[in-house]
Amino acid sequence: MAGPDDFARLFDVSRETIDKLLTYEALLRQWQRTINLVAPSTLDQVWSRHFVDSAQLFRFAPENATNWLDLGSGAGFPGMVLAIMLAERPDARVTMVESDTRKAAFLREVGRRCSAPVDIRAERIEKAATQSKLGGVDVITARALAPLPRLLELAAPAFSAHTVALFLKGREAEAEVAAARERWTFDATLEPSLTDAGGRIVAIRALEVDREE
Numbered sequence: 001m002a003g004p005d006d007f008a009r010l011f012d013v014s015r016e017t018i019d020k021l022l023t024y025e026a027l028l029r030q031w032q033r034t035i036n037l038v039a040p041s042t043l044d045q046v047w048s049r050h051f052v053d054s055a056q057l058f059r060f061a062p063e064n065a066t067n068w069l070d071l072g073s074g075a076g077f078p079g080m081v082l083a084i085m086l087a088e089r090p091d092a093r094v095t096m097v098e099s100d101t102r103k104a105a106f107l108r109e110v111g112r113r114c115s116a117p118v119d120i121r122a123e124r125i126e127k128a129a130t131q132s133k134l135g136g137v138d139v140i141t142a143r144a145l146a147p148l149p150r151l152l153e154l155a156a157p158a159f160s161a162h163t164v165a166l167f168l169k170g171r172e173a174e175a176e177v178a179a180a181r182e183r184w185t186f187d188a189t190l191e192p193s194l195t196d197a198g199g200r201i202v203a204i205r206a207l208e209v210d211r212e213e
């Protein structure tokens with residue numbers, strides 16, 4: 001089971017980053033008593049199931065990516081972990097869209113206590129997208145939000161020619177990619193997950209809509 005030392009070794013992060021993640025873990029445990037932030041069964045594996053799982057996306061993002069967008073952030077996975085890792089980079093920012101106002105309040109508190117470069121939007125992704133507030137980001141991330149065809153629908157307004165979307169997916173990743181190709185054209189790569197034997201990280205680039213539904 002991974003812990004802070006394994007995390008530091010795997011991702012080569014500073015002591016300060018580990019301290020922030022420890023603060024995040026403590027807040028998660030504290031708020032979980034009143035809000036259902038994560039599945040209770042995952043609470044004794046926060047570092048592997050949530051922190052390492054989120055942080056592994058970092059390897060697939062362009063080095064100079066500054067403008068990040070995390071959709072359906074929940075308790076902050078993967079967006080908040082990535083923001084804490086990005087905190088030492090000048091100009092980096094993670095916009096997190098989460099419609100549940102109590103979860104959004106939790107994210108604001110973690111952002112404040114961990115000095116994470118985050119903008120928390122407590123609204124529906126569809127609304128943020130129609131108001132064109134999400135355009136032109138470098139990296140889009142999401143975990144456990146929707147099957148890939150729906151995920152692409154939600155992410156499409158934020159895509160530009162250089163955007164890469166990094167989605168944490170389970171065993172059905174290949175089938176989801178095939179289903180998404182019925183409507184969308186894109187480049188996709190599938191990488192093995194560090195934390196889930198059957199899981200895949202799906203990276204999507206050059207997204208174009210093929211057919212309206």
Ligand SMILES: C[S@@+](CC[C@H](N)C(=O)[O-])C[C@H]1O[C@@H](n2cnc3c(N)ncnc32)[C@H](O)[C@@H]1O
Pocket residue numbers: 071072073074075076077078097098099100103123124125126142143144145
């Ligand atoms: C299953 S949870 C996953 C949370 C987190 N990404 C994780 O993996 O731990 C999905 C989250 O997306 C949020 N959500 C679902 N649909 C949304 C929408 N259309 N706009 C904004 N948030 C949404 C829900 O409130 C919920 O917190």
